[in-house]
Every structure is written in structure tokens, then in C-alpha cells.
Amino acid sequence: MKELISVVVPVYNEERGIFEFLEKNLLPVVKSINGYRKEIVLVDDGSSDNTLKVLQKCARDNKMVKVIALSRNFGKEAALSAGIFYAKGDAVITIDADGQQPPKLIPEFIKKWEEGAEIVTGVRKHYTKHGLVQKLGSKLFYKLLRLMGNKTTVAGSTDYRLIDRMVVDEFNKLSEHNRITRGLIDWLGFNQEYIYYIYGKRMAGKPSYSFKKLFNLAIDSFISMSTTPLVIFGYIGVVITIFSFVLGMFIIIQQHILGDPMGLKWNGAVQLSVFVTFLVGLVLISQAITALYISHIHAESQGRPLFIINKRKSRNLNEKNNK
Ligand code: UDP
Ligand code: MG
Numbered sequence: 014m015k016e017l018i019s020v021v022v023p024v025y026n027e028e029r030g031i032f033e034f035l036e037k038n039l040l041p042v043v044k045s046i047n048g049y050r051k052e053i054v055l056v057d058d059g060s061s062d063n064t065l066k067v068l069q070k071c072a073r074d075n076k077m078v079k080v081i082a083l084s085r086n087f088g089k090e091a092a093l094s095a096g097i098f099y100a101k102g103d104a105v106i107t108i109d110a111d112g113q114q115p116p117k118l119i120p121e122f123i124k125k126w127e128e129g130a131e132i133v134t135g136v137r138k139h140y141t142k143h144g145l146v147q148k149l150g151s152k153l154f155y156k157l158l159r160l161m162g163n164k165t166t167v168a169g170s171t172d173y174r175l176i177d178r179m180v181v182d183e184f185n186k187l188s189e190h191n192r193i194t195r196g197l198i199d200w201l202g203f204n205q206e207y208i209y210y211i212y213g214k215r216m217a218g219k220p221s222y223s224f225k226k227l228f229n230l231a232i233d234s235f236i237s238m239s240t241t242p243l244v245i246f247g248y249i250g251v252v253i254t255i256f257s258f259v260l261g262m263f264i265i266i267q268q269h270i271l272g273d274p275m276g277l278k279w280n281g282a283v284q285l286s287v288f289v290t291f292l293v294g295l296v297l298i299s300q301a302i303t304a305l306y307i308s309h310i311h312a313e314s315q316g317r318p319l320f321i322i323n324k325r326k327s328r329n330l331n332e333k334n335n336k
Contacts (some may be wrong), residue, residue: 017050018043019102023092024068025058026108030069034112034248042116046123053078055110056096059086093172093194094232100187106175107194112216114173121208122175130206131180131323132198137172138214150224154231167207177203179324189315193233195331201321243308247301254294256267260287 021042024031035055055078057065065082072078081099083092097105104126107116114135126135155168172194176184180203187197199205253295264284267275324330 015048015050016103017052017101017103018046019052019054019100021056021093021096021100021105021107022110023045023056023058023089023096023107024025024060024064025092026060026062026064027110027218028060028062028064028067030112030215031064032071034110034216035071035078039108039116042119043077046120049123051077052100052102054081054096054100056081056092057083058089059083061086064221077121089172090192090194094192095183097132097176100181102181103178104175105178105181108173111218113213114171115210115213118173118208118210125206126175126177128206129204130175131177131203131325132201132205132208133175134167135171136167136207136209137171138209139167150227150231151183157231169320170199171212174198175208176247179203183318183321187317189317193230200317203321203323214312226261243301243304246297247304249303250294250297250301252294254291254298257287257291257294261291 015096020039022039027034039053043053053075055068055071057068057080065080068080072080076105079099083095087095093105093107097107104123106122107117108116118135122133124137144259152168176198180201181196184198189197264279264287267273268277268279322330
């Protein structure tokens with residue numbers, strides 16, 4: 014039997030553009046793919062407008078279209094995970110419903126997959142279509158992400174992706190709740206290829222990711238991907254402690270033992286503040302240590318697997334899907 018390609022689309026309150034997106038953009042492209050069976054998994058993320066009706070009608074008219082209706086709005090990351098979970102494809106492609114990620118590139122994703130890539134990631138080429146704040150924000154986001162130890166995410170990576178079945182199976186095993194799909198998939202490893210594309214304009218409606226939501230998403234991804242923010246404060250504490258310790262020693266020797274030969278006459282207030290600074294340093298250090306314990310607990314509670322195996326490259330593992 015021919016291999017199956019799944020296209021997963023999270024949809025939330027897109028009634029104004031979704032019909033056109035499906036009928037004019039997505040369906041023609043997917044139908045034109047030859048050599049594979051195809052399915053389109055539309056995930057309605059608890060839309061409060063007529064989006065679901067449009068999706069249901071689309072499913073009535075096209076056999077390849079499936080609709081998953083979530084019981085309420087769970088957010089894009091959860092909607093994506095739901096779609097990926099229900100997709101049966103040997104390759105699963107995720108794409109936004111607003112036309113910003115051009116469906117006509119889907120054949121290119123498939124081509125890279127056929128050539129051996131296990132993950133194909135769409136990377137946005139430039140940011141001209143976005144406001145200055147978003148542009149800077151997104152640059153800063155990836156800079157920080159990198160700084161904080163996530164070396165696997167390429168700047169400008171989007172959720173326009175193709176994921177091989179093997180990777181999908183591993184992804185589905187992850188159980189953490191605060192999830193950034195991109196970060197998680199990158200964390201899994203595997204052969205990754207990139208497709209650079211121009212992030213288009215929204216076909217209709219407004220982006221539902223407000224600045225505040227994006228900000229929270231960024232914070233979430235830092236916290237869920239790394240412990241560096243906590244450790245940085247520990248280092249600051251170390252610097253403060255050393256500095257005030259040296260200064261304190263200087264005061265004791267210069268003023269109290271040698272009898273102030275330099276004539277500084279530092280009074281009690283100065284001495285006290287040096288001492289307090291020293292204590293602040295100690296507090297910062299001990300906080301960072303506590304934070305490290307918490308981060309270990311956090312890592313355990315995420316329950317991520319210790320390692321991920323590439324079944325296709327391994328040999329004689331006695332597993333069924335060992336090709
Ligand atoms: N989306 C969703 N649930 C939400 C918010 C958004 O499923 O709570 C969908 C939305 O319909 C779109 C995609 O996620 O298909 C990206 O959303 P949006 O265009 O608002 O974000 P951006 O383009 O800024 O990434
Ligand atoms: Mg969008």
C-alpha cells in the first residue's frame with residue numbers, strides 16, 4: 014500500500030479566511046501530490062465563531078479531510094499536539110490556517126523527506142511583514158534561547174514542518190504540559206533539513222497571539238528548555254560575595270589592624286553596607302542552589318525519556334518496525 018501523507022492544521026476563530034485557505038490553497042496542493050495517499054487533519058481549537066461549521070462542511074465534501082473538534086480553546090500548541098496525535102501519516106506536515114505559511118511549498122517538504130530528512134523545518138526568511146516590536150522580540154527570543162543552552166533551534170524556525178512517522182511516535186510519547194512544539198521536536202534530534210520561505214500576510218482576521226501571549230510563550234520556552242536563568246543569579250551572587258569579601262578584608266586590615274594608614278576613615282555605615290552586600294551575595298548563591306534542586310524535580314516531573322533511538326539507523330534490535 015502507498016505511504017500516507019498527513020497535513021495537520023490547527024484552526025481557531027478563522028471563519029473569515031479558512032474557506033478560501035482550504036478550497037483555494039491547501040486542497041489543490043494536497044490533491045496534486047502524486048504517489049501517496051493523503052489526509053488532512055483539521056483541528057478546531059474550540060473556535061467561538063463559525064469556523065467548525067466550515068471545517069465540517071469541508072469534511073463532508075472531501076473524503077480525505079478529517080475534523081478534530083476540541084472541547085474548548087486549548088491553545089495552538091495543544092491543538093497541534095492533538096492533530097499530530099491523530100494523524101496516521103508516514104509523514105506529518107503541520108501548517109497554520111491563515112495562509113502565512115504557503116501550502117504550495119508542501120511538495121518541497123516531501124521532497125526533502127524522500128531524500129532522507131526525518132524532520133523538515135520551515136524557516137522564515139525575513140521579518141518585513143511584522144511590526145518592529147515583534148521583529149526585535151523574535152530576534153531576542155532566539156538569541157536568548159541559544160544563550161540559555163538550546164543550541165538546536167535555528168533562528169526563525171516556524172511550526173511549518175514535516176515530521177517523519179518515527180519522530181511523530183517519539184513526540185507522542187512526551188507528556189509534559191507546558192509545551193512549545195518547535196522546541197520539543199528540536200530536542201528530539203534526528204536528521205533535520207530546512208526550507209527557507211517568506212512568511213506571508215494573514216489572509217483574513219487577526220493573529221490571536223497577542224504580544225502578552227507571545228511573551229508568555231517565550232518565558233515558557235526558556236523555563237521548560239533550560240535552567241540557565243536560575244544559574245545566572247547564582248553567578249551574580251558569587252561575584253558579589255567575592256567582591257564584598259575582599260573589600261571587607263581590606264577594611265579590617267587597613268583600618269582596624271594597621272590603624273588606617275591610608276586615611277580613609279570609613280565609618281560604621283560603610284562597613285555595615287559592605288557586610289550586608291556580602292550577605293546578599295550568600296543569599297543569591299543559596300537561592301541558585303535551591304533553584305537547581307527545583308529544576309531537577311522539574312526535569313523529573315516532565316518525564317522526558319532519557320534518550321531517543323533512531324530505529325531506522327539501528328540494527329538487529331528485534332523490533333517490528335526495524336526496517
Ligand atoms: N491557533 C489555534 N489556537 C489558538 C490560537 C491560534 O489553533 O489558541 C491557530 C490559528 O488558527 C492559526 C495558527 O494557530 O492556524 C497560528 O495562529 P496565529 O496566526 O494567530 O499566530 P502567528 O501567525 O502569529 O504565529
Ligand atoms: Mg499567523
